[in-house]
Amino acid sequence: MPDSELSILDELVAVLTPHPAGLRRWSVMNAIRRNRQSASRDIPLKLEAEVERAFRAACTGKAARFRRPAET
Numbered sequence: 001m002p003d004s005e006l007s008i009l010d011e012l013v014a015v016l017t018p019h020p021a022g023l024r025r026w027s028v029m030n031a032i033r034r035n036r037q038s039a040s041r042d043i044p045l046k047l048e049a050e051v052e053r054a055f056r057a058a059c060t061g062k063a064a065r066f067r068r069p070a071e072t
Contacts, residue, residue, distance in 0.1 A: 008054040011035065 015031040016023060029048055036043050044050065
C-alpha cells in the first residue's frame with residue numbers, strides 16, 4: 001500500500017474516531033476536505049476515489065501488514 005493510502009487512512013481515523021457510531025460517506029468526505037483546506041493541503045479531483053480505495057483495502061485486510069504498532 002502506498003504512503004498516500006496510509007496518509008488517507010490516518011485522515012479517516014482522525015475524522016471517525018470522535019464518532020464511534022460512524023458517519024455517512026458525505027460527512028466523512030466533507031470533513032476530510034475541510035481539514036485539508038484548513039491545513040492548505042492539496043485536494044485532488046479524485047479524492048473520493050482515493051479515500052474509498054484506501055478504506056476498502058484496510059477493510060479487506062490488504063493493509064494489515066502496513067498497520068502501525070499500537071500506542072502504549
